[in-house]
Amino acid sequence: MSAAKVDLVIKGGRVVSESGIVDANIAVTDGKIAGIFAPALAPDATQVIDATGRYVLPGLIDVHVHFREPGMAHKENWTTGSQAAAVGGVTTVFEMPNTDPPTDNLNNLATKRDLAERQSIVDFGLYGLLGEHNLSELERLADGGVIGFKLFLGNTTGDLPCPDDGAVLEGFEILASLGLRCSIHAENSPILFWRQRALQAAKRNDPLAHLAARTDVVALEALNRSATLAEWTGARIHIVHESCARSIDFIKFWKGRGVDLTVETLPQYLYLDAEMMLDDGGEVIRMNPPIREKAHQEPLWQAVLDGTIDMISTDHAPHAIEEKRGDDVWKLACGFPGVETSLPLMLTAVNRGRLRIEDIAKLMAASPARAFGLYGQKGVIAVGADADITLVDLNAEAVLSASSLHSKGKCSAYEGMTVKGLPVMTLVRGHVVAKNGEPVAEQPRGRMVSPTMPAPRPRNQATTLKAVLEPHQKPYGDPF
Ligand code: DOR
Ligand code: ZN
Numbered sequence: 001m002s003a004a005k006v007d008l009v010i011k012g013g014r015v016v017s018e019s020g021i022v023d024a025n026i027a028v029t030d031g032k033i034a035g036i037f038a039p040a041l042a043p044d045a046t047q048v049i050d051a052t053g054r055y056v057l058p059g060l061i062d063v064h065v066h067f068r069e070p071g072m073a074h075k076e077n078w079t080t081g082s083q084a085a086a087v088g089g090v091t092t093v094f095e096m097p098n099t100d101p102p103t104d105n106l107n108n109l110a111t112k113r114d115l116a117e118r119q120s121i122v123d124f125g126l127y128g129l130l131g132e133h134n135l136s137e138l139e140r141l142a143d144g145g146v147i148g149f150k151l152f153l154g155n156t157t158g159d160l161p162c163p164d165d166g167a168v169l170e171g172f173e174i175l176a177s178l179g180l181r182c183s184i185h186a187e188n189s190p191i192l193f194w195r196q197r198a199l200q201a202a203k204r205n206d207p208l209a210h211l212a213a214r215t216d217v218v219a220l221e222a223l224n225r226s227a228t229l230a231e232w233t234g235a236r237i238h239i240v241h242e243s244c245a246r247s248i249d250f251i252k253f254w255k256g257r258g259v260d261l262t263v264e265t266l267p268q269y270l271y272l273d274a275e276m277m278l279d280d281g282g283e284v285i286r287m288n289p290p291i292r293e294k295a296h297q298e299p300l301w302q303a304v305l306d307g308t309i310d311m312i313s314t315d316h317a318p319h320a321i322e323e324k325r326g327d328d329v330w331k332l333a334c335g336f337p338g339v340e341t342s343l344p345l346m347l348t349a350v351n352r353g354r355l356r357i358e359d360i361a362k363l364m365a366a367s368p369a370r371a372f373g374l375y376g377q378k379g380v381i382a383v384g385a386d387a388d389i390t391l392v393d394l395n396a397e398a399v400l401s402a403s404s405l406h407s408k409g410k411c412s413a414y415e416g417m418t419v420k421g422l423p424v425m426t427l428v429r430g431h432v433v434a435k436n437g438e439p440v441a442e443q444p445r446g447r448m449v450s451p452t453m454p455a456p457r458p459r460n461q462a463t464t465l466k467a468v469l470e471p472h473q474k475p476y477g478d479p480f
Helices: 078-087 107-121 132-144 165-178 189-201 207-215 216-233 246-257 267-272 274-278 293-305 342-351 357-371 465-469
Strands: 005-015 020-029 032-035 045-050 057-060 060-065 090-095 123-129 147-151 181-185 234-239 261-267 389-399 419-430 431-435
Touching: 005 032, 005 357, 005 389, 020 057, 020 147, 020 357, 020 431, 045 246, 057 357, 060 078, 060 357, 078 090, 078 107, 078 419, 078 431, 090 389, 107 132, 123 132, 132 165, 147 165, 165 181, 165 216, 165 465, 189 207, 189 216, 207 431, 216 234, 216 246, 246 261, 246 293, 267 293, 267 342, 293 357, 342 357, 342 389, 342 419
Parallel strands: 005 045, 005 057, 060 090, 090 123, 123 147, 147 181, 181 234, 234 261
Antiparallel strands: 005 020, 020 032, 057 389, 389 419, 419 431
16 A cells, blocks of 8 residues: 555654643654554554654744844854754744844845755744834835744843834834734833943942843833733734743733733743852853842743743853853843753653643643744644654753753853753654754755734724824724
């Protein structure tokens, strides 16, 4: 029966979805899942992967990585970044626009796409920048297939200026009618710069001065401003790297009001705390928003478990190690690698009984896919979906260390920590891209993915800047 032969069968594993676990064999043809069979059944296949004793997860989607090309390839490039992702069980990354040049027009998008297509061993979405200078480019970038937009309200690597609030409102008006999601670095720039200048004047250059500049209200204000403008316009927003326990009630409030708001947190906010910055070499965990006091961790875990926080991503932010070390905190690069350690860290939490492996399928695959218009194609093991699959050995252990990272950023915030639960094989559209902690790809085959979002739901359209610029328009908002 050679006609019925499929390309690949992944046999004997425990297949995980957000709603449960079933023992099943998975058939793959032409890079897509062609069938899911009871353990006793499986079609003939050209290749068989024995998944006995393994959990079979939908390939992970990390909606927040910085792969640095073009412009900062000494920190990372698409080869090393995508290899790190593959080793970490991540099959699709969404890459941030704070490169040099930033991804702020079609030309720069094409440059980045070309670099990624030539090198990436995993699939990728590319963010466009929402900046004050490029509002007229947003529609073109959407047509160019960006996965969504990124708005830097808070200053970070690349020093992209925070747009004026008027520009943010106009940007949201445009994005609301396009329907794409806008990921937001929600920190208040004027406050954090004001405090930083005062701290510097007072000769506070110690690691904790960074947290002092960016205390909770810096994040809270920007979260609530973002949500206010999103509600008014109907823009879809995603809050990146939520670090702050005090935000949680506000996230519930805005979601309860019907704002199309999704939120991510990062393993580093769940595992690290500010005191660690005082350890020898601890300054390397400087990042934006800062690693906060330990008291934030437990509420963040609870918000992950109860669904207030939708997903886990990494803010994989590699830098050369020399850029990360030194005595003056203000001079240190912000951020550190994460894409290859996040799954082991989250599986360790599964082994500790903090969450279930089904929660991993939701937080790291299904929810990101749903939020950014990829669900069905990605984020789920189902017939017709891309065969993006991550095999996990929940009993395997490893000691995390900077030297074993595949990222160019040889910096570990978790040096010496033992993790339990490792990805042992990663497949992108049916091709093995990593095995037992090492990348394996005969050639880069990463493809760009673009979103299919639900119909846009703009609000208050009679008050948009575009509408009121027309003569004789009545600038009346929606009834309430
Ligand atoms: O610490 C950070 N580093 N936070 C960000 O938001 C950006 C990132 C980077 O690009 O280095
Ligand atoms: Zn980031």
